[in-house]
Amino acid sequence: MNHSYDAVVIGTGQAGPPLAGRLAGTGMKVAIIERKLFGGTCVNTGCIPTKTMVASAYAARLARRAAEFGVSAGPVTVDMKQVKARKDAISGRSRSGVESWLKGMQNATVYEGHARFESPRQVSVGEDLLTAGRIFINVGGRALVPSLPGLDQVPYLTNSSMMEVDFLPPHLVIVGGSYIGLEFGQMFRRFGSEVTIVEMAPRLIHREDEDVSAAIQDILEAEGIHLRLNAKCIRLVRQDGEVAVGVDCTSGAPEVQGSHLLLAVGRRPNTEDLGLEEAGVIQDNRGYIVVDDQLRTNVPGIWALGDCNGRGGFTHTSYNDFEIVAANLLDNDARRVSDRITAYALYIDPPLGRAGMTETEVRNSGKRALLGTRPMTRVGRAVEKGETQGFMKILVDADTKQILGASILGTSGDEAIHSILDVMYAKAPYTVMQRAMHIHPTVSELLPTVLGDLKPLAGVGANET
Numbered sequence: 010m011n012h013s014y015d016a017v018v019i020g021t022g023q024a025g026p027p028l029a030g031r032l033a034g035t036g037m038k039v040a041i042i043e044r045k046l047f048g049g050t051c052v053n054t055g056c057i058p059t060k061t062m063v064a065s066a067y068a069a070r071l072a073r074r075a076a077e078f079g080v081s082a083g084p085v086t087v088d089m090k091q092v093k094a095r096k097d098a099i100s101g102r103s104r105s106g107v108e109s110w111l112k113g114m115q116n117a118t119v120y121e122g123h124a125r126f127e128s129p130r131q132v133s134v135g136e137d138l139l140t141a142g143r144i145f146i147n148v149g150g151r152a153l154v155p156s157l158p159g160l161d162q163v164p165y166l167t168n169s170s171m172m173e174v175d176f177l178p179p180h181l182v183i184v185g186g187s188y189i190g191l192e193f194g195q196m197f198r199r200f201g202s203e204v205t206i207v208e209m210a211p212r213l214i215h216r217e218d219e220d221v222s223a224a225i226q227d228i229l230e231a232e233g234i235h236l237r238l239n240a241k242c243i244r245l246v247r248q249d250g251e252v253a254v255g256v257d258c259t260s261g262a263p264e265v266q267g268s269h270l271l272l273a274v275g276r277r278p279n280t281e282d283l284g285l286e287e288a289g290v291i292q293d294n295r296g297y298i299v300v301d302d303q304l305r306t307n308v309p310g311i312w313a314l315g316d317c318n319g320r321g322g323f324t325h326t327s328y329n330d331f332e333i334v335a336a337n338l339l340d341n342d343a344r345r346v347s348d349r350i351t352a353y354a355l356y357i358d359p360p361l362g363r364a365g366m367t368e369t370e371v372r373n374s375g376k377r378a379l380l381g382t383r384p385m386t387r388v389g390r391a392v393e394k395g396e397t398q399g400f401m402k403i404l405v406d407a408d409t410k411q412i413l414g415a416s417i418l419g420t421s422g423d424e425a426i427h428s429i430l431d432v433m434y435a436k437a438p439y440t441v442m443q444r445a446m447h448i449h450p451t452v453s454e455l456l457p458t459v460l461g462d463l464k465p466l467a468g469v470g471a472n473e474t
Contacts, residue, residue, distance in 0.1 A: 010136060012118075014040045016143040017132050019124045019283075022049025023327035024314035024334075025147035026107055031335045033116040040139050041117055042124040042132070047108040049149045050316065051324040054169040058100040059192060063356055065092045066199035070358070077395055087200045093175040100172075124148075126284040129308050143310050145334070146298060147327075148283065150316040153275040157184070159245035163252045165270045168193070178202045178269040182254050184243060185273035186213040186236070188355050191229065193271060195357045198234050205235040205265050207256055212238060214355070218368045220402075221361065221416055228357065228398050237261060245270070278317040293319065302345040303337050304330055320346055323353055350433050351414075354423040359385075359399050362426030365414030365433055368404060371466065377407035379463035383455055385419035390450045396420040401452075403429065403439075403459050404466065410438035421452040428453050439463075 015037035018025045025041065033039045046053045065087075075082035112119050122134040132139045152167035154160070166174070168189050181197050183190045186208025198204040206213075206229070212222040213229075213236070226236060240256040247253075252270045257263060278296045285292060291299045291307045297319030304312050304320075312334055315327035329349060336342035355361040371378050385391040385399045399419035406413050415429045432442050439460050447454035 011138045011140065012040070014038045014118075014139055014141040016040070016145065017042065017139050017141040018145045018147065019132065020049065020147035020149060020279075020315070020317075021047045021107060021111065022147050022149045022315050023051055023324050024331040025049075025145065026111055027328070028145060028147075028314070028331045028335060029111065029117055030114060031331075031339060033114055035339060037116060039114075039117045040120060040141065041111055041114075042120045042122070042134055042139075043111075044121070044123045046104060047111065048104045049147075049327075050151075051327075052100060052103045052107065054172050056324050057103050058096045058172055059168070059196075060356060061096045061099045062092060062196055063192065063358070065095065066196040067358055069201075070199045074395070087177070089177050089200065090175045092200070093173075096172070124283065126288040126290075129288045129311065144288075144312070146283070146306075146311065146313040146317060147315045148279040148317045150276045150278045150322070152272065153277045154272060155184075155274050157243055157245055163245045163247050163270060165252075165272050167272055171271060178267075180205070180251075180267035181269050181271060182207065182252060182265055182267035183271045183273055184254065185271075185275070186210070186238070187216075187273065187275075188214065190271070190273035191225065191355065191357050193273065194234055195229060195232065198229075198232055203235075203267075204233075205237060205254075205267060207237045207240045207243060207254060207265065209240050209243065210238065216367075217361070217363075218402075218416065220368075220400075221418055224399055224418055225355075225357065225361070228359070231398075235265075237265060276316065276322065278319070280317055295319070300346075302347050303343075304334050304346065325352070350430060352426070352430050354426070356423070359396055359418065359420045360423040361399075362417040362422040362424070363415070364426050364430045365412065366404065367414060367416070368402065368466070371404050371413050372468070376413070378413060378466040379405040379407050380466045381405070381459040381461075381463045383459050383462075388419065388452055388455050390452050390454075391420050393450060394420055401425075401455065401459060403456070403463075405439045405460070405463055407465070410440065411436060412439050412442075417452070419452065425452045425456065428456055 016032050017040045018029045019042045021043045029039050029041050069087050072082045072085045120134040124132050127133050180203040183194050183206045186206050194204045194206045237256050242257040244255040254265045280296045289308050298313035300313050300318045314330035316322050333344045336344040352364045381403045383401050386397045391397045401417045403415045404413040412433050417426050443457045443460040
């Protein structure tokens with residue numbers, strides 16, 4: 010059956026639903042297509058469920074430390090079925106909220122099924138053929154499953170299938186020492202599993218500065234997590250009902266044997282079965298849809314938003330994609346992807362909040378820069394909470410006085426980083442924050458102190474003395 014619309018939105022992640030709402034609110038006739046779970050990655054297998062589980066893991070950790078605070082808690086046990094039930098309830102409410110909103114939206118029709126392009130203006134969903142002058146792709150991504158020797162012989166988990174785990178793995182082996190792997194690793198260690206993280210690179214989260222990686226390694230090892238770095242040749246074999254992971258590391262045993270295997274080595278876009286070739290939409294060599302600074306594809310009338318365009322990969326970047334497209338289409342406001350500043354967090358405990366350039370990127374840029382640091386042991390709020398791991402670091406352009414970037418690894422680091430981020434967006438000199446009166450006792454109150462103690466970044470051009 011043929012249907013005509015003003016706009017078609019494929020996928021209901023963080024960009025698609027609000028965009029559909031804006032378009033429908035102008036009186037446009039909108040079709041919304043979802044093939045599986047409403048809400049996308051964040052709602053179903055990403056931020057909301059995992060951070061709910063992180064909260065349970067934090068509660069278990071704090072309960073075990075209760076005596077440090079003068080509190081008697083008794084033996085601490087974790088009921089994984091209850092952990093999962095709490096996670097499912099919170100995630101489920103969010104998913105059903107998105108679904109109800111879309112299905113009750115005026116001027117909008119929801120189609121449940123797989124979308125496929127038939128031409129640059131036509132998308133099929135089952136037996137229905139939808140035609141529209143504007144098509145918006147928000148299909149997200151999923152876990153990358155690497156081609157590891159022996160992988161076809163062993164069972165494995167991904168971040169999605171981990172959402173179904175309602176038991177405690179005796180020994181969880183995680184392949185991948187980056188953001189997803191570290192969050193699950195610490196989480197399940199706190200639940201009570203033995204955990205080994207295997208990483209091919211010489212250090213964890215190698216996109217971060219070396220001092221950040223080293224501090225995170227210390228945090229994880231202090232909780233009893235085993236790390237196997239420099240795993241140059243990872244291979245898998247089924248052995249005595251368990252999974253044996255060959256690592257070929259420069260030190261330690263050549264093999265790790267565990268009860269369960271989690272693959273956390275990256276993401277891939279859900280673009281290979283959309284029929285993009287029928288529409289003439291160009292993808293890069295990893296399958297991401299190529300877009301310009303306003304998220305337009307090479308085909309007029311087709312946009313790509315969220316994880317599938319390779320321009321962010323976070324919930325907040327996906328939602329910002331919606332804001333950019335809506336501003337350009339509906340508000341006569343020329344917003345661009347290049348306007349935004351890199352910002353994200355790693356939700357281990359304590360969390361890492363990041364904004365702008367890393368120290369490595371600043372050094373490579375050749376900019377004259379200033380650096381300020383402070384350990385969390387010298388942050389009163391952290392001491393009072395008994396959470397003094399980590400440090401904060403801020404980099405400033407010595408010529409413009411603008412903040413270039415920051416890393417806050419420590420309690421409330423994921424919140425405190427926004428003070429810095431907002432000053433960066435304002436393009437204000439760092440002295441604005443340095444002279445601000447912040448509230449005591451907080452983590453953010455020490456940011457002006459750090460900025461008041463800046464030193465030339467050694468080893469960068471004219472900064473050398």
